[in-house]
Every structure is written in C-alpha cells, then in structure tokens.
Amino acid sequence: MPNLIPRGWLELNIIPKRQWRLTIFPKLIIAFLLVVAPIYGIGLGMNQLGENSVREELSKSLKSRVxxxxxxxxxxxxxxxxxxxxxxxxKDIQHAAFISNTMTIGVWTETVQRIQEKLQLIKNSSLYIKNVSAHILTLKRTISSDETISDTINPDYEAVANVSKLRGVGNYFWEDRLFMAIAYPGSDLPKMKETFALSIEINQEMLKQSLRNFSDYKNAGAMLINPENGWILDNQTDEGLTKELSDYLKKTHEDSVDEGYKQISAGNNSYFVAYKRSTTFGYYLIAYVPSSEMLGPIDKYRMLLWLLSFVSLVFIVAYSYWLYQLIRKPLHRMITGFRKVEAGMMEPMPLPKTHDEFRYLFQRFNMMTDNLKVLIHEVYEQKLRAQTSELKQLQSQINPHFLYNTYFILYRLAKMNDNDSVIQFSQHLGEYFQYITRNGSDDVPLDAEIKHSRTYVEIQNIRFAKSRITVEFGELPPGCGDMRVPRLILQPFIENAYQYGLETKRKDGRIVVSMIEQDSKLLMSVEDNGEKLTNADLQTIEANLVNQGADIEYTGMLNVHRRLKIRFGAEYGVTVTRGEMGGMKVTLMLPMPLSLGRAEGPPESNDARGE
Structure with missing residues (x-):
C-alpha cells in the first residue's frame, strides 16, 4: 500500500527520544547559558580576586604587627x-666583691645602698623587668632590687649558675621563669675565679599583658615560643591551639625557617598565623587570628555571591519554563499531533491562545488533517479497514489471556502485607498492560518487544520462585533493535512455556530465549525443559501451524504465526520442534533489517506478496 504521509513527518516521531539534543528548546537554553555563564564567571572571578587581595592585605598587616x-x-x-x-x-659591685673585708661598716653600708639603687634603676628602665639581682659569690650573698642584702646566695642563682661559662649575656629558662644574666669575669678570663653575677628576671605577666594587646580581633592573640628549651608564653587558655602552634614552630625551626605566614587548623577552628624568629634571642613570636574574624566580611560577600547564584538559578529555571511554555510545549503538541496522524488518528488540534506563528502552524496542520481524512476516505479507507480489522482481531485474542491470574497474585501479596512485592508487581503489571493495550501503531521496535517480554518474566518471577523457574535471554544481533515488528510476538511463547511446560515443575525449571542471525534471517527461539510435551502433541501443533486450523488451546501461537506472515510474507512465521533440553522449542523467523528493504516504511499489501 502506498505511503500516504511524507517520510519527513514520520521521522518527527523519534525526535523527542533520540534527537532531543538537536531540538530548538535545548539549543535556546544552551545559548542562554552561554550568555549568562561568562557574566557569572567574571563576577565569580572578581569576587575571588577581591578575596585574594583582602587575604594578602590582611596577611601583610599581620606580618607587619609581628x-x-x-x-x-x-x-x-x-x-x-x-x-x-x-x-x-x-666599681661599687666590684669593691663589694673584692675588698669588702677592708671596708668599714659605714663604707660597706653605703656601698650596698648604692648597689641596690643601681639595681633599682635597672629594674625601672623597662616594664618587662621583674627583679634585678647581684649574686656576690666571694661573700656568698645576694643584693636585689626588691630586697636588701641576704645572708646567703639567693636560690635564683641556680637559674644562672652556668653564665660564667659564657662570654657576655646569657638567657635562661628555669622553673617556668625567664632570666638574663652576665658573670664577672666570665669566660673572658678563664683562669680567674668567678666573683659575681648580675641577673634580670623577666616579668612574664607584663609580657602576657603586652601580648593581649597585640591584636584587636576577637579570640586573637600572640605567643612567644622557644622551641629549643620548650619555653612558651601565651595569653590564652586553649591548650589544643598552644600545642598545635608549638608543634608547628618546632617543625619550622627544624627546617630553619625564620619567618612566614600560614593557615592552620586547631580543633574545629581555623587560624591565620604569622611568625618570626628573633635571631638575637632564639625565640619565635607567633601571632594568630581566627579565620572567621579576619575573613568575616569576605564570608558575607561570599554568602551574597551564593545568594546571587541562587537567584540566578531561579531566574534560569523561570526563563527555561517560560521558553518551555512558549516554544517547547507547542512543538511537543504538534509532534504529538503528527504521531496521531502517523497512527491513523486524523484529529484536529486545539488552537493555542497566543496569536503567534504557532497558531498559524496549528491552523495549517488542522487543514492538512482534514484533507488527509478526505483523501484516505475516498481512496484507501476500505482496504486499510480490512487489513487493520484482521490484525486487531488476531491481537485481541492475546491481550486478555494473562489477565485472569494477575489480580489473584496481587490479592495474595496484599493479604500477606508484602508491600515491597506489591509495589514491584504493580509496576511490572502496569507496564505490561500499558504495552498490550496502548493505542498506537501495531508495529513496535524489536527492543520494545523484548523489554515487554522481560517485564512479563519479572511478573512471573514474583509468582514462581526464581529457584523454581529461571529465564535466560540471549543477546540481540547488532542492528536489530530498531527493527519494526508486530506487537506481542515473543511474550506469548514465554507464557506458553510457563503455562504448559513448567507450571507443574517444582524446581529446576528453565526457559532459554535466544536470538541469532542465519541466512539473512533473524531466528528468535523460546525453549523450555518441560516434561509434559508428547510427540503426539508436537505433531498436532505442527499440523495446526501448517494448516492454520481452527481455535485450539495454542491459539496464541497461531495468532503470532498468522501476523508474521501478514507482515513479512509467506516464508516467515513460527516453527516448533523438540529442544535439546527435552521440552518444546518455538522458533520465530523474521527478516534481518537489511533484507527488509522497507523496514522504515508501512507494511506492503497482501496483493504485493501474493497473499
């Protein structure tokens, strides 16, 4: 029969599924994104540059303070x-150390007073000095800025006792206290016995107070750390942070790094850290500021950027929906109309409310369908009715066959409260009946037919345990998936295998579905290992296929056999044999797509094939 509808119109049927990326709607969305994305990217880049600039300035500020x-x-x-x-x-300190035994009591008293006044002057010269002491070893006495001369050497001398081995001033950490000291004569005159030592105790409380005022940021601070002797001076109580900074500086000291800037984590917080080592005294000054304090404004800008991103996303979604309503939806309605025309339903489409190009197209489409209806009615309607009537009659014999048992299975599962199985079973059942009852073309892709058969098997797997009956599907030869075939040609034979071959089999039931190419034909076979098939039954079925006898128990098989002959020709159809597993083997012979020559076109008339 000649093709009444232009080929280009028929091809619209596959656009939504296989060529969606090539349609207008995604192209418009992509074009819009190509415009918006650079603008958004520039804004994001500017924000990132600003954030990096602020970070750099803050780091410089922190380093400058350090x-x-x-x-x-x-x-x-x-x-x-x-x-x-x-x-x-x-001279007074030396006189007290060397010639104190020759002094009168008055001279000695005045000398001690002058020494104490000088020690007091040293103490008052800096807020960081807590006490100044002169340990006179020749007298075994100590004169300090806070106390008069003692009868014995002050125990604090133990902190600086090793100063005599040095040339000049030494720094000492003793019992959590920090000292500076110098000995006379020290190592300058190694043969001369040490006579006295001057020591200064550093006021660590004043240092802590100074560290507290180091930064204006909340929860920020500074520390003095000497990795060599473990001395740490800190103005906060977070032991975890102190340990983290101390360990970090120890590693830094081992790597001989004297200054730097880094972001570290301590507990659940992140800190920006700047540090520098005093080359004179060996300790590090390290300042830390919580990242949330330093980057608080940046975080606000980042939140605003995310808000802008969200608003942009909403705008893009709204714009896409508007485009969908404006273009995609009318196009989809028009394609649906073409599909209906392809299926033979010449129905006019409602005109859109908008007065634009689509309204004009819908008007012309309705005019086209009216003309096609007249043409089909005048020339081909009777012949189409005859062929369609026969095919529908044959198909309708199969559709209700599976209906009787499914609702009893669903009832049983619901009564057992097996909700998961009810859900799965209902889904497969819906797909099953949707496929066999939908109003579309009788021809479907072979992939869809196989998928329907798999759905049927899933339904049966719920009815029968998988250990009782297993079904194996072979691979479809390449290039056969898009082949158009009559609907419901494979599933009826799987159903027959369940119903007549394996339904009484309690275990080890097996069904094998294979698909091979042979002599430019596609052979699809369904084989079971049932034990009920007798030779007499097999001969009866073969005879009915040859003679196409009247209605018998295997009506579904004759149905498929008849429809394949109508669709493809007398050399194709169904054959039955006894399979290698002992049960029935049904083979469907179909032409390979390349040998069809009309796979994409409508079926030929019976006259063209000598039917």
Missing amino acids: DFYLNSLEVENELMRSLLQQYAID
Whole structure:
C-alpha cells in the first residue's frame, strides 16, 4: 500500500527520544547559558580576586604587627643586655666583691645602698623587668632590687649558675621563669675565679599583658615560643591551639625557617598565623587570628555571591519554563499531533491562545488533517479497514489471556502485607498492560518487544520462585533493535512455556530465549525443559501451524504465526520442534533489517506478496 504521509513527518516521531539534543528548546537554553555563564564567571572571578587581595592585605598587616612587636621586644632586650654589660664593671659591685673585708661598716653600708639603687634603676628602665639581682659569690650573698642584702646566695642563682661559662649575656629558662644574666669575669678570663653575677628576671605577666594587646580581633592573640628549651608564653587558655602552634614552630625551626605566614587548623577552628624568629634571642613570636574574624566580611560577600547564584538559578529555571511554555510545549503538541496522524488518528488540534506563528502552524496542520481524512476516505479507507480489522482481531485474542491470574497474585501479596512485592508487581503489571493495550501503531521496535517480554518474566518471577523457574535471554544481533515488528510476538511463547511446560515443575525449571542471525534471517527461539510435551502433541501443533486450523488451546501461537506472515510474507512465521533440553522449542523467523528493504516504511499489501 502506498505511503500516504511524507517520510519527513514520520521521522518527527523519534525526535523527542533520540534527537532531543538537536531540538530548538535545548539549543535556546544552551545559548542562554552561554550568555549568562561568562557574566557569572567574571563576577565569580572578581569576587575571588577581591578575596585574594583582602587575604594578602590582611596577611601583610599581620606580618607587619609581628615585625613591629618583635622589634620592640628586641629593643627592650638589647637595653637589658647593655645595662647588664654596663653594670658588670661597676666599681661599687666590684669593691663589694673584692675588698669588702677592708671596708668599714659605714663604707660597706653605703656601698650596698648604692648597689641596690643601681639595681633599682635597672629594674625601672623597662616594664618587662621583674627583679634585678647581684649574686656576690666571694661573700656568698645576694643584693636585689626588691630586697636588701641576704645572708646567703639567693636560690635564683641556680637559674644562672652556668653564665660564667659564657662570654657576655646569657638567657635562661628555669622553673617556668625567664632570666638574663652576665658573670664577672666570665669566660673572658678563664683562669680567674668567678666573683659575681648580675641577673634580670623577666616579668612574664607584663609580657602576657603586652601580648593581649597585640591584636584587636576577637579570640586573637600572640605567643612567644622557644622551641629549643620548650619555653612558651601565651595569653590564652586553649591548650589544643598552644600545642598545635608549638608543634608547628618546632617543625619550622627544624627546617630553619625564620619567618612566614600560614593557615592552620586547631580543633574545629581555623587560624591565620604569622611568625618570626628573633635571631638575637632564639625565640619565635607567633601571632594568630581566627579565620572567621579576619575573613568575616569576605564570608558575607561570599554568602551574597551564593545568594546571587541562587537567584540566578531561579531566574534560569523561570526563563527555561517560560521558553518551555512558549516554544517547547507547542512543538511537543504538534509532534504529538503528527504521531496521531502517523497512527491513523486524523484529529484536529486545539488552537493555542497566543496569536503567534504557532497558531498559524496549528491552523495549517488542522487543514492538512482534514484533507488527509478526505483523501484516505475516498481512496484507501476500505482496504486499510480490512487489513487493520484482521490484525486487531488476531491481537485481541492475546491481550486478555494473562489477565485472569494477575489480580489473584496481587490479592495474595496484599493479604500477606508484602508491600515491597506489591509495589514491584504493580509496576511490572502496569507496564505490561500499558504495552498490550496502548493505542498506537501495531508495529513496535524489536527492543520494545523484548523489554515487554522481560517485564512479563519479572511478573512471573514474583509468582514462581526464581529457584523454581529461571529465564535466560540471549543477546540481540547488532542492528536489530530498531527493527519494526508486530506487537506481542515473543511474550506469548514465554507464557506458553510457563503455562504448559513448567507450571507443574517444582524446581529446576528453565526457559532459554535466544536470538541469532542465519541466512539473512533473524531466528528468535523460546525453549523450555518441560516434561509434559508428547510427540503426539508436537505433531498436532505442527499440523495446526501448517494448516492454520481452527481455535485450539495454542491459539496464541497461531495468532503470532498468522501476523508474521501478514507482515513479512509467506516464508516467515513460527516453527516448533523438540529442544535439546527435552521440552518444546518455538522458533520465530523474521527478516534481518537489511533484507527488509522497507523496514522504515508501512507494511506492503497482501496483493504485493501474493497473499
């Protein structure tokens, strides 16, 4: 029969499924994204550049504070060192050490007072000095800025006892206290016995107070750490942070890194850290600021950026929906109309409310369907009715065959409260009946037919345990998936295998579905290992297929056999044999797509094939 509808119109049927990416709607969306994405990318890049710039400026500021504070401490330390070196050769202290036994009581008293006044001057020269002591070893006495001369050497001398081995001023950490000291004569005159030592105890509370004022940020602070002797001076109580910073500086010291800037994590918090080592005294000054405090404004801008992103996304979705309503939806309605025309339903489409190009297209489409209806009615309607009537009659014999048992299975599953199986069974059942009852073309892709058969098997798997009956599907030869075949040609034979071959089999039931190419034909076979098939039954079935006898128990098989002959020709159809597993083997012979020559066109008339 000649094709009444242009080939280009028929091809619209596959656009929504296989060529969706080539349609107008996704192209418009992609074009819109190509416009929006660079703008958004530039905004994101500008925000990132701004964030990096702020980070860099904040890091420079933190480093500058560390440099300034460390320089201040070094100035104070240099002052203390110079005072110790200056008073190490003070005449009063030397007289007290060398000639005190020749002094009168009055002279001795005045000498001690002058020494104490000088020690007090040293103490008052810096806020970071807690106490200044002169340990006179020749007298075994100590004169300090806070106390008069003692009868014995002050126990604090133990902290600086090793200073005599040094040349100049030494730093000592003893019992959580920090000292600076110088000995006379020290190592400058190794053969001369040590006579006295001057020591300064650093006021760590004042250092802590100074560290508290280091930064204006909340929860920020600074620390002084000497990785060599473990001395740590901190103004906060977070032991985890102190340990993290201490361990980090130990590693830094081992790597001989004197200064730097880094972001570290301590507990659940993140900190920006700047540090620098005093080359004169060996300790590190490290300042830390919580990332949330330093980058608080940046985080706000980041939140605004995310808000902008969300608004942009909403705008894009709204724009896409608007395009969908404006273009995609009318196109989809028009394609649906073409599908209906292809299926033989010449129904006019309602005109859209908008007065645009689509309204004009819908009007012309309705005019086209009216003309086609007239043409079909006048020339081909009777012949189409005759062929369609026969095919529908044959198909209708199969459709209700599976209906009787399914609802009893569903009833049984629901009564057992097996909700999961009810859901799965209902889904497969819906797909099954949707396939066999849908109003569309009688021809379907072979892939769809095989998928329907698999759905049927899933339904039966719920009815029969998989250990009782197993079904194996072979691979379809390449290029056969899109082949158009009559609907419901494979599933009826699987149903027959269940119903007549394996239904009474309690275990080890097996069905094998194979698909092979042979002599330019596609052979699809369904074989079971049932034990009920007798030779007499097999001969009866073969005779009915040859003679196409009247209605018998195997009506479904004759149905498929008849429809394949109508669709493809007399050389194709159904054959039955006894399979290698002992049961029935049904083979469907179909033409390979390349040998069809009309796979994409409508079926030929019976006259063209000599039917």
